[in-house]
Amino acid sequence: MMMPMMRAEEIKAPVLPHGAALQEVAKLANQSQQPNLFKADVTAAPAETEFVTGKKTTVWAYNGRVPGPLIEVQEGDTVEIRLINKLPQPTTIHWHGLPIPPEQDGNPMDPVLPGKELIYRFTLPEGSAGTYWYHPHPHEYTAEQVFRGLAAPFIVRAKNDPLKDIPERNLMISDLKLTPDGAIAGNDMNDWMNGREGQFVLVNGQYHPVVEVKGTERWRIWNATSARYLNLSLGGRKFTLVGTDGGLLEKPVRDLQTLLLSPAERIEIIVDAAGQEGKVSLFAEPYNRGKMGHVAAEKRIDIAAVNLLAGPSIAIPEVLRKIDDLGEAKAMKKMVFSEAMSMANGRHMMLFLINGKSFDMHRIDFISRLHETELWEIINNADMDHPFHVHGTQFQVVETERNGVRTPAPYRAWKDTVNVRRGETVRIKIRQDFPGLRMLHCHILEHEMLGMMAIQQVK
Numbered sequence: 162m163m164m165p166m167m168r169a170e171e172i173k174a175p176v177l178p179h180g181a182a183l184q185e186v187a188k189l190a191n192q193s194q195q196p197n198l199f200k201a202d203v204t205a206a207p208a209e210t211e212f213v214t215g216k217k218t219t220v221w222a223y224n225g226r227v228p229g230p231l232i233e234v235q236e237g238d239t240v241e242i243r244l245i246n247k248l249p250q251p252t253t254i255h256w257h258g259l260p261i262p263p264e265q266d267g268n269p270m271d272p273v274l275p276g277k278e279l280i281y282r283f284t285l286p287e288g289s290a291g292t293y294w295y296h297p298h299p300h301e302y303t304a305e306q307v308f309r310g311l312a313a314p315f316i317v318r319a320k321n322d323p324l325k326d327i328p329e330r331n332l333m334i335s336d337l338k339l340t341p342d343g344a345i346a347g348n349d350m351n352d353w354m355n356g357r358e359g360q361f362v363l364v365n366g367q368y369h370p371v372v373e374v375k376g377t378e379r380w381r382i383w384n385a386t387s388a389r390y391l392n393l394s395l396g397g398r399k400f401t402l403v404g405t406d407g408g409l410l411e412k413p414v415r416d417l418q419t420l421l422l423s424p425a426e427r428i429e430i431i432v433d434a435a436g437q438e439g440k441v442s443l444f445a446e447p448y449n450r451g452k453m454g455h456v457a458a459e460k461r462i463d464i465a466a467v468n469l470l471a472g473p474s475i476a477i478p479e480v481l482r483k484i485d486d487l488g489e490a491k492a493m494k495k496m497v498f499s500e501a502m503s504m505a506n507g508r509h510m511m512l513f514l515i516n517g518k519s520f521d522m523h524r525i526d527f528i529s530r531l532h533e534t535e536l537w538e539i540i541n542n543a544d545m546d547h548p549f550h551v552h553g554t555q556f557q558v559v560e561t562e563r564n565g566v567r568t569p570a571p572y573r574a575w576k577d578t579v580n581v582r583r584g585e586t587v588r589i590k591i592r593q594d595f596p597g598l599r600m601l602h603c604h605i606l607e608h609e610m611l612g613m614m615a616i617q618q619v620k
């Protein structure tokens with residue numbers, strides 16, 4: 162897909178109410194009576210909501226909610242979701258990060274047409290506890306469907322959770338761009354080049370809410386924005402990283418003050434008010450991701466007010482779990498990200514490429530053997546950062562290389578999305594355990610749509 166170059170439209174932002182207590186994302190109710198089976202309907206349809214006081218905004222929503230309802234299950238459970246498409250476009254549900262068969266993963270080659278339904282059914286293997294999400298993936302419409310509101314959290318709980326005594330909070334961060342009269346704005350040139358960023362960063366669908374933390378809390382944070390790099394901080398207060406996309410780390414990483422969460426990544430952190438009580442904020446600190454063209458300088462964003470209050474302090478165990486190494490790599494693959502300009506129909510087009518190619522639904526780009534560990538080298542020759550995502554499995558980052566200097570990953574973690582900074586190479590170990598076709602792509606959804614996606618065949 163290509164897009165014409167045009168001038169970025171200037172949008173005056175409406176005023177959004179803010180300062181309400183953060184609400185939890187509503188849970189999807191389980192319709193099944195059977196143990197270890199989670200069964201429900203998810204309808205994707207236009208709905209009305211009110212972001213600007215007194216003005217209706219038409220969104221596209223799962224079961225009428227933005228974000229969509231949280232699916233919460235346990236490892237070992239079987240999940241059966243009936244997607245009902247009441248949108249004017251084809252859609253799918255992609256289960257971002259879950260280790261499930263490709264036929265159940267909402268690939269762009271399996272669209273559900275307007276007015277149609279599809280049942281997704283899969284079983285979550287032992288060890289798959291983690292923080293995931295679900296969103297549409299019909300290729301031509303992915304970015305639009307997500308920015309209109311289709312995205313929702315998915316949690317797989319562990320049977321034995323070493324942090325089960327710590328109260329939890331979910332923060333799904335999304336991005337909102339409105340026209341002055343409160344409608345969802347379309348993408349302009351700048352959005353297509355750099356990925357869409359709106360005027361508002363939302364948490365659980367709320368603008369600048371207030372979070373009250375009494376003592377110790379475990380936060381799961383989703384970056385469900387199309388393109389916003391969240392260099393998270395609590396304004397200098399300390400927090401502990403305990404989990405990434407695919408669940409808990411081996412050991413907690415303590416005393417962090419900032420942590421970069423690129424688009425589509427998730428983390429679990431422990432926030433402990435003890436000894437650092439007071440009023441702070443959850444910020445996205447400035448981060449230079451190398452945006453192109455004439456855009457405003459990066460600035461600090463105040464996402465939510467956070468009141469750290471004295472309360473019961475709960476210790477974090479020294480060891481969270483054991484993460485096996487993926488073993489020796491039997492094959493290697495190289496993936497080079499680049500950007501290019503082209504002229505078509507007398508217009509300048511921007512292309513985002515993998516190994517010099519633009520995505521083709523009917524082309525296999527990489528072939529891998531089932532159950533075999535591979536070393537992938539993801540090389541970013543482009544002028545901006547790109548968050549790399551691969552479907553169907555969790556991988557381990559081995560090292561990053563910059564200007565010839567190799568830095569080993571500071572800890573072993575399960576990831577399905579990793580940021581590849583411009584000029585940087587990231588090496589990962591990866592193994593696919595289901596045969597079939599898998600997508601790999603930049604998770605800046607506009608880049609994915611403009612070509613930065615490829616197909617891996619596993620056999």
Ligand code: C2O
Pocket residue numbers: 255257296298425550552600602604
């Ligand atoms: Cu969350 Cu292929 O995407």
Ligand code: CU
Pocket residue numbers: 513546547548603604605608609613
């Ligand atoms: Cu990208």
